[in-house]
Amino acid sequence: MSQTPETTAPQGADAGADVQAELKRLRASIDNIDAALVHLLAERFKCTKAVGTYKATHGLPPADPARERQQIARLRDLAIEADLDPDFAETFLNFVVKEVIRHHEAIRDGRH
Amino acid sequence: MSQTPETTAPQGADAGADVQAELKRLRASIDNIDAALVHLLAERFKCTKAVGTYKATHGLPPADPARERQQIARLRDLAIEADLDPDFAETFLNFVVKEVIRHHEAIRDGRH
Numbered sequence: 676m677s678q679t680p681e682t683t684a685p686q687g688a689d690a691g692a693d694v695q696a697e698l699k700r701l702r703a704s705i706d707n708i709d710a711a712l713v714h715l716l717a718e719r720f721k722c723t724k725a726v727g728t729y730k731a732t733h734g735l736p737p738a739d740p741a742r743e744r745q746q747i748a749r750l751r752d753l754a755i756e757a758d759l760d761p762d763f764a765e766t767f768l769n770f771v772v773k774e775v776i777r778h779h780e781a782i783r784d785g786r787h
Numbered sequence: 788m789s790q791t792p793e794t795t796a797p798q799g800a801d802a803g804a805d806v807q808a809e810l811k812r813l814r815a816s817i818d819n820i821d822a823a824l825v826h827l828l829a830e831r832f833k834c835t836k837a838v839g840t841y842k843a844t845h846g847l848p849p850a851d852p853a854r855e856r857q858q859i860a861r862l863r864d865l866a867i868e869a870d871l872d873p874d875f876a877e878t879f880l881n882f883v884v885k886e887v888i889r890h891h892e893a894i895r896d897g898r899h
Binding site: 694697698701702704705706708709710711712713714715716717718719720721722723725726729733742746749750753754757758759763764767768770774 | 809810814817821822824826827828829830834835837841845854861865870880882886
């Protein structure tokens with residue numbers, strides 16, 4: 676008597692259930708990480724808004740290319756260490772800094 | 788005898804030094820937050836690469852619009868709670884998901 680049909684079907688079903696369970700597990704981790712990212716970004720903008728207020732009060736320009744170059748170099752190094760594509764880390768920082776400059780300009784123009 | 792000239796000058800200098808010290812303090816916090824963000828993003832891509840491998844193995848498409856809609860709605864709610872612009876949170880997620888899909892396509896095409 677062959678067990679193949681009986682064992683293959685449940686194995687296939689189990690494999691499907693395992694895949695779904697594993698996807699669910701990974702997505703739960705992604706959701707946790709995203710919540711952490713959102714809260715860290717909120718905290719980061721609190722800091723950069725304070726920087727923006729200082730800059731506006733003291734007539735400093737919203738953008739600071741020298742500081743940004745330092746930040747990019749540092750983040751690229753950290754990314755390599757963390758096994759993250761350094762180009763992505765740089766694009767990410769540029770993406771965030773663009774939003775920060777928008778906030779700083781709003782502060783300077785009295786829109787915040 | 789007026790103390791004004793003597794007291795005004797140091798006060799001005801102190802204010803300048805205070806501003807520099809405060810900027811330095813805020814920037815140190817921004818740098819700490821950025822290091823945390825880079826490490827969280829690295830961890831997030833580990834999860835999404837695992838998801839990509841599962842999807843490729845099981846012939847699922849790299850993008851999943853229903854899941855993405857859920858993620859966007861959830862992140863917008865979390866952003867509001869954290870006092871972060873929900874539009875920025877959504878743009879941020881789209882930015883990250885774009886990179887994830889690029890990874891998934893690379894996995895599917897055997898480039899990872």
